[in-house]
Amino acid sequence: MKISLNNLGKRYNRDWIFRNLSFQFDNNKHYAITGPNGSGKSTLLQIIGGSTIHNEGEIFYQQSDKNIKPEKIFKKISFAAPYLEVVEEMTLTEFFTFHQKMKGCISSIDTKEIIFALGLEKSSHKQIRYYSSGMKQRVKLAQAIFSDVAAVLLDEPLTNLDNEGILLYHSLIKNYCNNRLVIVSSNDKNEYSFCEETIDMLSYK
Ligand SMILES: Nc1ncnc2c1ncn2[C@@H]1O[C@H](COP(=O)(O)OP(=O)(O)OP(=O)(O)O)[C@@H](O)[C@H]1O
Numbered sequence: 001m002k003i004s005l006n007n008l009g010k011r012y013n014r015d016w017i018f019r020n021l022s023f024q025f026d027n028n029k030h031y032a033i034t035g036p037n038g039s040g041k042s043t044l045l046q047i048i049g050g051s052t053i054h055n056e057g058e059i060f061y062q063q064s065d066k067n068i069k070p071e072k073i074f075k076k077i078s079f080a081a082p083y084l085e086v087v088e089e090m091t092l093t094e095f096f097t098f099h100q101k102m103k104g105c106i107s108s109i110d111t112k113e114i115i116f117a118l119g120l121e122k123s124s125h126k127q128i129r130y131y132s133s134g135m136k137q138r139v140k141l142a143q144a145i146f147s148d149v150a151a152v153l154l155d156e157p158l159t160n161l162d163n164e165g166i167l168l169y170h171s172l173i174k175n176y177c178n179n180r181l182v183i184v185s186s187n188d189k190n191e192y193s194f195c196e197e198t199i200d201m202l203s204y205k
Pocket of ligand 1: 035036039040042043044162
């Protein structure tokens with residue numbers, strides 16, 4: 001998937017968070033959005049993902065040289081962020097079975113294999129509400145990375161992860177994201193070390 005940003009701008013009330021942001025995200029490449037706290041990284045990622053509206057400029061989405069309407073983009077993009085909730089009433093098995101039906105997972109993997117890849121087999125029948133914050137973050141990452149989508153958006157992906165979780169994150173990226181566009185919003189080099197290009201939010205103030 002290709003995503004083009006054309007003179008994009010976002011303000012909250014009278015404060016512009018960023019302006020005149022033009023950039024092209026190319027098919028299958030990996031990008032980092034960087035900048036200090038409050039510079040607008042998460043806001044930009046949410047705009048790209050279609051969950052927040054921009055105030056000026058345009059975004060174009062293209063797959064195999066065909067334009068995708070913004071209202072259809074949710075089917076093509078997955079999003080993981082510490083502030084997005086998972087369905088806590090479900091067990092992990094229920095959650096991924098439900099997700100498989102609603103959004104669709106990449107065809108090479110089923111619910112059992114996802115749970116095995118996360119190292120959460122022993123907790124697969126426990127309601128997610130009883131998971132630790134790091135376990136929940138693994139679930140959020142897996143939900144995004146195993147979705148059958150053309151673009152994976154990750155906001156602060158290592159939040160709450162221990163060393164084993166960090167290794168898991170890098171192996172999921174390596175094994176399942178090679179042929180997809182990935183955009184990471186982050187301040188931590190370890191979260192985006194695999195990215196080929198960086199957008200610095202400070203350039204768009
Ligand atoms: N819903 C909102 N209403 C008003 N202001 C907001 C809203 N959401 C974000 N902001 C403001 O927009 C600015 C950018 O916030 P954002 O969360 O995008 O920054 P960030 O670069 O991701 O920060 P961090 O590194 O701390 O996660 C901040 O000044 C924030 O206060």
